[in-house]
Amino acid sequence: MSTVQTHAGHADTHHDHEHHGPAKGLRRWLFATNHKDIGTMYLVFSLTMFFVGGTMAMIIRAELFQPGLQLVDPMFFNSMTTMHALVMIFGAVMPAFVGLANWMIPLQIGAPDMALPRMNNLSFWILPFAFLLLLSTLFVEGGAPASGWTMYPPLSLQTGNAFPMSIFAIHLMGASSIMGAINVIVTIMNMRAPGMTLLKMPLFTWSWLITAYLIIAVMPVLAGAVTMLLTDHFFGTTFFSAAGGGDPVMYQHIFWFFGHPEVYIMILPAFGIVSEIIPTFSRKRLFGYDAMVYAIASIAFLSFIVWAHHMFTVGMPLAGQMFFMLATMLIAVPTGVKVFNWTATMYKGSLTFEPPMLFAISFLFMFSIGGFSGLMLAIVPADFQYHDSYFVVAHFHYVLVPGAVFAIMAAAYFWLPKWTGHMYNQKLAKAHFWLSTIFVNVLFFPQHFLGLAGMPRRIPDYNTQFADWNMVSSIGAFGFGLSQLIFLYIVWQCARGGVKATDKVWDGGMPHGLEWTLSSPPPYHSFEVAPEVK
């Protein structure tokens, strides 16, 4: 960050950082400090993990295609549900958002790069090792972790050699996330272009600022919880064992104090993305910008006081159940405000339906469905029926797949031409959209019925009364899984070349924000001269 003034023609004599451009070959990636290179690595890593976790989901749905055990034994099935969740949460969704943050935050706030480029490198390069460690547990004595991604004791203490490995992997992932979050906060707080006050920041940046605080607040809590598991297992402590004065339910309290903010870590940046895309293709400013920011902040605050709604069946005092029910229901208010504001943005706009807009609208519908089932789950007496059934599986997949994942796809389709300088095949992207939207509903909607009819989650085999909807759900799963190969092809094709994208990319729309003032692809050091924001 020392010298900034040199003109391109003089670069050779000065040995400046700015004009070298990327290093050649492997060094460019291994020693990357450039926010775009690191962002790209995060996104590629995330996409890889999306397919790894997706493969596990296919194994799960293949076994559940019909009653009886045909393909895997129950232990491996449990490993698959556990690993699918860990890989998708920590390997696919979170790194995708960090990748988007790396790419877009400097562009959106008019900065040359992230504030802490070397830490940025470290936070990315931890991840491949963390996941190598986690995935290698599939091949160790005793098999991969099979106690669910929540790792509730005492069951998780029965894990074999995978136990310390998976805990260390989680520590690594947590460290990586915390570093990423620190970087985001420092960048946003210190490197905004002159004139860009906090309430002029694009909503994607805003959502990430709040998300980053959530990450810093709760990742250490997760680390603490799994460390206590580790000492219970190896060092004779009894945090979670009644025999030594501990309590297995205490683990659940600690875990969900992390876990609930965690689910918002996976959805708030999605809110930011949708808030960027809908105004662009509605050709109308975002309705209620301030309210949108405050809604994100309130959701983030509420996320800290609702954790026990994940554990209504553990045996809580009546007053506790009441409090967590009411606090949870409150979340519907700011979430409702967001949905209403997005709708109001589209109302009386001038809409076109490019792939990012299609995914954003799809998000709007299906995230709302996930929100509705969330409200139902908050009603404690009814939750006694829903809890740990497929209804819950349907609920959180609705907010995570057509919610978070669709928002990530929307972001990719929105900014990919900006990143690569090429327009992708929009026809194919629309095909990808329709197939994904149809199959994701075939996949997850019947799971509501299964749960209500009484099918518990995390079971490899079931009574024949559940056979029909399980078969439908599995067919949806295979269709959805295969459809994602189209996405892979589109991205690969776009990265290799194609029709040149303009600076604004979406000239017909109303792209707003500093990222569209740069060339496509943007210069290596983004904004070398800070733009003025009025």
Next chain:
Amino acid sequence: MLKILKYVAAAIAACVPAGAAFAAWELNMPVGVTELSREIHGLHMMVLWVCVLIAVVVFAVIIYSIIAFRRSKHPVPATFDHSTKVEVIWTVIPIAILVGMAIPAAETLIKIEDMRDSELTVKVTGYQWQWHYDYLDEGVSFFSRLDRDSDAARQLNSGIDPNTIDNYLLEVDNRFVVPVDTKVRVLLTSSDVAHAWWVPEFGMKKDAYPGFVNEIWFRADKPGVYRGQCAELCGYDHAFMPVVVEVKSKEEFSAWLQAQQANGTEAAQVADSQADNAAEAAVARAE
């Protein structure tokens, strides 16, 4: 394309004969056979319909915007970007709706937590992977595990079609028998890991933890057999520890209990010298 359709059609056709033998395409939560389960079902339906109503309104506006304000129909967008009035309205109205939902939910919850005046108390202990029922003060206790037919069929590649098994995975060797119209209190605990005891027809589910005792109650008002499962992941055979409750008339229940008590002493003696399988055989003989 046609070819693909043909394959899809063939695949669906291949599934149909198996599918035809299956039970109904169940969509909703059972109403159940207890006062609480009916109230819970009522709450569930109320919240569901409120959600459906809100969804219809919101989705209608979105769909209307998509159709009426597409660029070809509405080329010049409006320029408004906030309205304090509507924002206050759509913050306040949801709060009112939520309060309307919370009140009946709280009322039911208070009933659920009222454990007083129970007429029969049974301690239920979760094991990996079976349940143990202990009729406190009655001297009757037994294990309840997956029945043999289901157990044979559920083995990996057993070659046995689950459709040929009655109540596949939802039948046990010894059912949990309770009297009708009686407030039964269930004390839940575990001997190893966390389990959860769940009978959808009773509207009730609760976790069982080692070293702690949880309680729930139910009063079934219709004799019959009600089936559920362990609902908290408990390891390898989590899917294979069903809960089967048989609700009998009060007279039949007393007779059953007496037979159990008579056989109980004999069964205990046998169990001393042999494996606990023998105890179950004795119980089975008694039935």
